């Protein structure tokens with residue numbers, strides 16, 4: 001039993017926990033499956049969560065896609081424990097709700113279970129004309145004021161996968177190697 005337990009512990013600890021958060025319709029589920037298949041998938045609003053294992057050159061991530069509707073946001077915290085990376089997905093065309101995203105981001109940064117997590121902001125839907133740039137989103141979310149967490153903003157398009165390999169590289173460089 002002891003051997004099994006220690007093996008099991010080793011097995012669990014070598015997978016880095018990642019959560020994908022963001023408002024509903026931001027593109028979270030599309031990004032999760034784009035990480036896996038490199039093909040755009042049809043999604044329906046996520047009820048509860050999807051979880052997939054993603055392997056980037058021997059680094060294993062367990063990636064949780066959490067529903068973003070208002071009623072579900074209150075339970076995001078139940079996924080925080082042991083999270084190493086938070087991916088915050090932003091719909092770059094959704095100017096009206098960026099302040100809501102900003103509030104959710106700063107609430108997360110203050111949560112004690114996320115004190116050691118790195119934050120990756122994905123400025124998604126860059127294919128749509130008139131979408132905000134990564135720099136504009138960075139400014140609206142006041143990312144420059146974040147000194148307690150390492151963070152990065154990446155422009156992407158979940159439909160084509162553009163920007164996602166660079167995101168995975170950043171994630172790989174921000175977890176403790178095992």
Ligand SMILES: Nc1nc2c(ncn2[C@@H]2O[C@H](COP(=O)(O)OP(=O)(O)O)[C@@H](O)[C@H]2O)c(=O)[nH]1
Pocket residue numbers: 022023024025026027028029030031043044045046068089124125126127128156157158159160
């Ligand atoms: N044009 C465009 N549409 C996208 C992109 N990413 C996601 N979508 C669409 O946005 C909608 C919501 O995506 P979904 O992944 O379900 O968002 P979620 O609610 O955050 O999980 C779907 O119709 C997607 O096809 C993108 O980069 N560009």
Ligand SMILES: [Mg+2]
Pocket residue numbers: 028029030043044045046065067
């Ligand atoms: Mg979803």
